[in-house]
Amino acid sequence: xxxxxxxxxxxxxxxxxxxxxxxxxxxxxxxxxxxxxxxxxxxxxxxxxxxxxxxxxxxxxxxxxxxxxxxxxxxxxxxxxxxxxxxxxxxxxxxxxxxxxxxxxxxxxxxxxxxxxxxxxxxxxxxxxxxxxxxxxxxxxxxxxxxxxxxxxxxxxxxxxxxxxxxxxxxxxxxxxxxxxxxxxxxxxxxxxxxxxxxxxxxxxxxxxxxxxxxxxxxxxxxxxxxxxxxxxxxxxxxxxxxxxxxxxxxxxxxxxxxxxxxxxxxxxxxxxxxxxxxxxxx
Amino acid sequence: xxxxxxxxxxxxxxxxxxxxxxxxxxxxxxxxxxxxxxxxxxxxxxxxxxxxxxxxxxxxxxxxxxxxxxxxxxxxxxxxxxxxxxxxxxxxxxxxxxxxxxxxxxxxxxxxxxxxxxxxxxxxxxxxxxxxxxxxxxxxxxxxxxxxxxxxxxxxxxxxxxxxxxxxxxxxxxxxxxxxxxxxxxxxxxxxxxxxxxxxxxxxxxxxxxxxxxxxxxxxxxxxxxxxxxxxxxxxxxxxxxxxxxxxxxxxxxxxxxxxxxxxxxxxxxxxxxxxxxxxxxx
Numbered sequence: 420x421x422x423x424x425x426x427x428x429x430x431x432x433x434x435x436x437x438x439x440x441x442x443x444x445x446x447x448x449x450x451x452x453x454x455x456x457x458x459x460x461x462x463x464x465x466x467x468x469x470x471x472x473x474x475x476x477x478x479x480x481x482x483x484x485x486x487x488x489x490x491x492x493x494x495x496x497x498x499x500x501x502x503x504x505x506x507x508x509x510x511x512x513x514x515x516x517x518x519x520x521x522x523x524x525x526x527x528x529x530x531x532x533x534x535x536x537x538x539x540x541x542x543x544x545x546x547x548x549x550x551x552x553x554x555x556x557x558x559x560x561x562x563x564x565x566x567x568x569x570x571x572x573x574x575x576x577x578x579x580x581x582x583x584x585x586x587x588x589x590x591x592x593x594x595x596x597x598x599x600x601x602x603x604x605x606x607x608x609x610x611x612x613x614x615x616x617x618x619x620x621x622x623x624x625x626x627x628x629x630x631x632x633x634x635x636x637x638x639x640x641x642x643x644x645x646x647x648x649x650x651x652x653x654x655x656x657x658x659x660x661x662x663x664x665x666x667x668x669x670x671x672x673x674x675x676x677x678x679x680x681x682x683x684x685x686x687x688x689x690x691x692x693x694x695x696x697x698x699x700x701x702x
Numbered sequence: 703x704x705x706x707x708x709x710x711x712x713x714x715x716x717x718x719x720x721x722x723x724x725x726x727x728x729x730x731x732x733x734x735x736x737x738x739x740x741x742x743x744x745x746x747x748x749x750x751x752x753x754x755x756x757x758x759x760x761x762x763x764x765x766x767x768x769x770x771x772x773x774x775x776x777x778x779x780x781x782x783x784x785x786x787x788x789x790x791x792x793x794x795x796x797x798x799x800x801x802x803x804x805x806x807x808x809x810x811x812x813x814x815x816x817x818x819x820x821x822x823x824x825x826x827x828x829x830x831x832x833x834x835x836x837x838x839x840x841x842x843x844x845x846x847x848x849x850x851x852x853x854x855x856x857x858x859x860x861x862x863x864x865x866x867x868x869x870x871x872x873x874x875x876x877x878x879x880x881x882x883x884x885x886x887x888x889x890x891x892x893x894x895x896x897x898x899x900x901x902x903x904x905x906x907x908x909x910x911x912x913x914x915x916x917x918x919x920x921x922x923x924x925x926x927x928x929x930x931x932x933x934x935x936x937x938x939x940x941x942x943x944x945x946x947x948x949x950x951x952x953x954x955x956x957x958x959x960x961x962x963x964x965x966x967x968x969x970x971x972x973x974x975x976x977x978x979x980x981x982x983x984x985x
Contacts, residue, residue, distance in 0.1 A: 460754045461744050471743045471957045571854040582868040586860070674754045700983060 425662065427452040427669070428649070429488030431479040434462035434672075435574070435679060436607030437494030438686035440517060443646035444492070445668075445689075451659070452666040454486045457683075458699060460673035463570050464497040465539025465606070472541060476502035480510060481702035482671070489658050492649060493517065496606050496641065497539050500547035513652070518542075520648045521603050521641030522551035525559075528637045529601040532559045535594045535636075537616075538605030540565045548605055562597050566590045566609075573608040574682070578615070587612070587619035595620055603639045610640045611686075673699040708945065710735040710952070711932070712771030714762040717745035717955075718857070718962060719890030720777030721969035723800060726929035727775070728951075728972075734942070735949040737769045740966075741982060743956035746853050747780040748822025748889070755824060759785035763793060764985035765954070772941050775932060776800065779889050779924065780822050783830035796939070801825075803931045804886050804924030805834035808842075811920045812884040815842045818877045818919075820899075821888030823848045831888055845880050849873045849892075856891040857965070861898070870895070870902035878903055886922045893923045894969075956982040 430441050434457045441453055456479055458464075464472050476498045483491055491514045493499045493506070499516030507514055525534045536548040543565040552559050568586055577583050594602070602620065604610055620636045653659045660666070672679045676694035683691050713724050717740045724736055739762055741747075747755050759781045766774055774797045776782045776789070782799030790797055808817045819831040826848040835842050851869055860866050877885070885903065887893055903919045936942045943949070955962045959977035966974050 460750060466958075466961075467743060468958050567858050568854055568860065571851055575850050577851065577869070580868075580872075582865040582872075585863075585865040585868070589863075589865075675749075675751050678749075 425452075425660070426487055426489035427454045429454045429456070429483035429486065429491040430494050431456040431458070431476070431483060431491070431498070432495040432607060433457070433464035433475075433497065434459050435682050435686050436570075438683050439607050439610055439642040440492060440494035440645055442686070442688045443642045444649055447646050447650050448653070448659070450663055450666055451653075453668045454483060454488055455668070455670045456482055456697065457670075457672045457679055459675055459679055460699065463539070464495055465541050465567065465570060467497075467541060469501045469541075469545070472497055472501040473505050476506060477509070478699050478702045480506055480514075482697060482699060484510070484512065485702070486669070488512070490514070490649075490653065492645065494607060494645075497541040500538075500542040500545040513656070515645065515649060515652065517607070517641040517645045518547045518605075519551050520644035521605060521639055522548055523555065524639040524641070524644040525601050525603050526552055526555045528639060529559060531598070531600045532556075533597060533599040533601075534559055534561050535597065535599040535602040536561060536563045536605050537566050537569075537591075537594075537602065537609065538563075539570065540567055542605050548603060562594055562599060564590065564594055566606075569612060570606065570608045573611045578611060583612070583615050584618060587615045591616065591619040599636060601637045601639060603641065605641065607642065610642060613638055670694045671697045673697055708735075708943070709770055709772035710737045712737045712739070712766035712769065712774040713777050714739040714741070714759075714766060714774070714781070715778040715890060716740070716747035716758075716780065717742050718965050718969050719853075721966050722890050722893055722925040723775060723777035723928055725969070725971045726925045727932055730929050730933050731936070731942070733946055733949055734936075736951045737766060737771055738951070738953045739765055739980065740953075740955045740962055742958055742962055743982065746822070747778055748824050748850065748853060750780075750824060752784045752824075752828070755780055755784040756788050759789060760792070761982050761985045763789055765980060765982060767793070767795065768985070769952070771795070773797070773932075773936065775928065777890060777928075780824040783821075783825040783828040796935070798928065798931060798935065800890070800924040800928045801830045801888075802834050803927035804888060804922055805831055806838065807922040807924070807927040808884050808886050809835055809838045811922060812842060814881070814883045815839075816880060816882040816884075817842055817844050818880065818882040818885040819844060819846045819888050820849050820852075820874075820877075820885065820892065821846075822853065823850055825888050831886060845877055845882060847873065847877055849889075852895060853889065853891045856894045861894060866895070866898050867901060870898045874899065874902040882919060884920045884922060886924065888924065890925065893925060896921055953977045954980045956980055
């Protein structure tokens, strides 16, 4: 066994949301080991400028490199949209964002060639999903829409609440009229609101009796699609871990490790043993 | 006219909210000049740790000092709660936060000695309002409560919406039962939600027909109280500006000057001509 085989997959996000990507990766690559960094001292990235998101993302990559990783996943949609190209030019290590896999998933899923994309202000105004989809199929009509409150609602646990349904209805009303058959959840937090989003795309008033039964728009979860691409890439480059010893993961944040540990389990879907604090301004 | 007379009042906040404090200061001190810094690259401070809020606040003060100010107002409730004592020990320049003035306002207003305080997670868990009130009157019973979503709702313009009323009702329900007669709005964003908060303290269901007619709990706006204390202090120390020439103000942010300019006018209540970008990590 070479040392290289024991290198881990580096994943960073503005905070806790990227753990949904980590979860999907570990689901299909259960022997891989991850190093996760959440920039909880400076989250959210969604409302910030390209300049600042690039600056922060650069520091995050520098930190992950100090941890000797073999591959980096930019699990944050806003970073993927605003900083991935910039990062790829500056570093030799292979990197992957969440935009392209999500875009590919939508191109494969749509039948009527009408696709909606929801995300943070940064992701949507970058036009990254539109560019990525049009690279694959120019005929698809895309309707991008930012839903800024979805991140804070999710982080505050306002998932199955009437207020959240009302906000989703208001946000998604213009999209509903477009008769899209596919909707990209272009933010790592949004999969937690799948039920709410499905409901808002279906009907326009009231609190649902049974939101699970409503299903007509295909929701594309970038996390799942990204995990598949990560697996494909690591296989192709012969970078998969060879050992079948119990994998060990490491979690780092720039603020409030205890809060991350508690909140993170909901996103990762498994227990997080330990979270370490990093002074990200040193990187 | 000495040079000292032309020094400005430095004000900092995590973002745009502190402009409500600037507005009140300029209302009663119309010839003063201000230097405002909003840390828009790293806002909000509300959910962050004491350690990080202190680190960020220290950089903000260093920046204001580079602008040659005569006095500093910590317009952010979270910074005032978690970092003011720490800053006062490190700098000679006189400083004032927003907690003490707000606390004093509540002590003066309450008749039944039952006071509520709402604020961010950081402000509430610091216990700063409780300490400040009990220093003045030990008999007052205080009910602190954090309302994390209020900041994002305000920033997204979700002011007079049914969803906001529902969230306010849910948050404030435990406080309503306590029969408080005074409620401190312990976050610079909250005065924009006065109507919503009044309504939630009054009734528990539905969307109000006329929220302006509902008034039984005295709402304490820290911004107004702080401005009064700033005036008193500057008078006492003979630091008031002597010139009656048209004052000129300066606004700085660590990200997105254009967005600040647009959003800021709603908070400041007057036009902002120019906003400059600062690389806050250099301070």
